[in-house]
């Protein structure tokens with residue numbers, strides 16, 4: 078890796094990082110003072126040690142450098158993106174969390190298969206301003222290796238807090254990552270976020286119309302940088318681990334003159350690499366992509382291609398009508414040619430479900446806020462009972478029917494699922510996902526095994542304004558028949 082600033086090095090630090098340098102990056106982040114007057118942009122990573130991942134995490138407003146300007150954003154530990162957390166299956170996780178925002182918040186561990194109750198992945202917790210809470214949970218021994226993330230999930234404030242910047246990666250590194258070809262690849266993490274800022278670098282408030290569509294900002298950043306250059310040290314194989322941490326913006330990714338080899342959907346490896354020319358990443362989703370550095374030396378733009386996610390009459394708009402450069406990847410070709418992995422996982426299709434349910438996604442009216450986004454005609458909070466009750470250790474098919482005019486990426490907390498069909502056509506790709514796009518007019522059937530953890534959680538649209546405006550339901554996983 079060449080031409081990287083110290084900050085980039087900390088952000089992009091890879092397998093080869095020396096312990097001393099890593100400590101230096103962590104020390105740098107720990108030493109940041111909790112004041113909004115100081116510009117800080119460093120991002121760090123925390124790794125588990127002797128089976129424990131322990132850190133202090135503080136949510137607060139901070140000044141950060143975005144490209145050539147300063148912005149006042151909501152951060153964890155003053156950083157955009159938030160520190161990258163890395164743990165192994167079986168590890169204990171202890172996060173000493175402090176809320177120094179001026180509004181309540183909490184933490185959701187998106188995609189992790191961990192307890193849904195207590196001080197774990199419990200979205201019903203509410204941490205008021207000034208309050209501290211220690212999150213503590215164990216990552217199961219048999220947890221898949223993969224790309225997960227953490228962000229706030231307090232209903233009504235989720236979009237605003239994500240759009241403020243609160244998001245970070247949570248990487249699980251287990252045995253299924255010990256694939257020689259992957260270990261030989263150069264690993265880079267790309268956290269995609271967008272912000273709406275005024276001329277003073279303050280966060281602009283969103284108009285009601287844009288909340289209906291889901292808010293998007295004109296400033297797009299990759300790892301907190303505007304159009305960064307990613308310099309690769311030598312020709313070979315590049316592994317891009319991409320997170321869409323935007324509250325609403327879709328990213329239709331492509332790399333000039335290169336194909337992607339898609340190796341993981343959300344938090345799980347595919348069985349083998351799948352060659353694609355582009356990849357659509359909706360809010361909440363992650364993708365792991367290999368790129369062969371086999372073209373001539375040069376600069377290749379990572380692009381966000383146009384995508385129309387629908388709209389409501391006059392409010393509708395296509396988000397962008399021409400490609401946008403997200404980052405530029407630079408490499409010098411060499412004689413070195415690294416092989417692609419051939420086998421990455423051994424996913425088998427789930428057995429037939431015990432139950433089938435239907436969920437219709439659309440919008441309607443809520444007397445108190447106007448337009449509400451709904452699941453089966455109900456908006457979140459319109460009643461105080463459980464929307465969906467399932468039994469632990471059963472498998473269900475959920476038919477997700479989008480009868481509205483906008484696309485909705487659907488996320489289920491706690492348990493990954495397989496997509497069975499779209500509009501009645503079998504899904505060709507056998508994969509685990511935790512967030513799936515249901516395009517307007519589309520019916521997507523997913524199959525979910527409810528495993529290991531009973532308790533109350535949620536499912537919702539991951540266009541987070543839609544979630545905040547009601548497109549969420551409560552899921553109760555019962556551990557014995559009632």
Ligand SMILES: [Cu+2]
Pocket residue numbers: 484485486538539540543544548
């Ligand atoms: Cu939606």
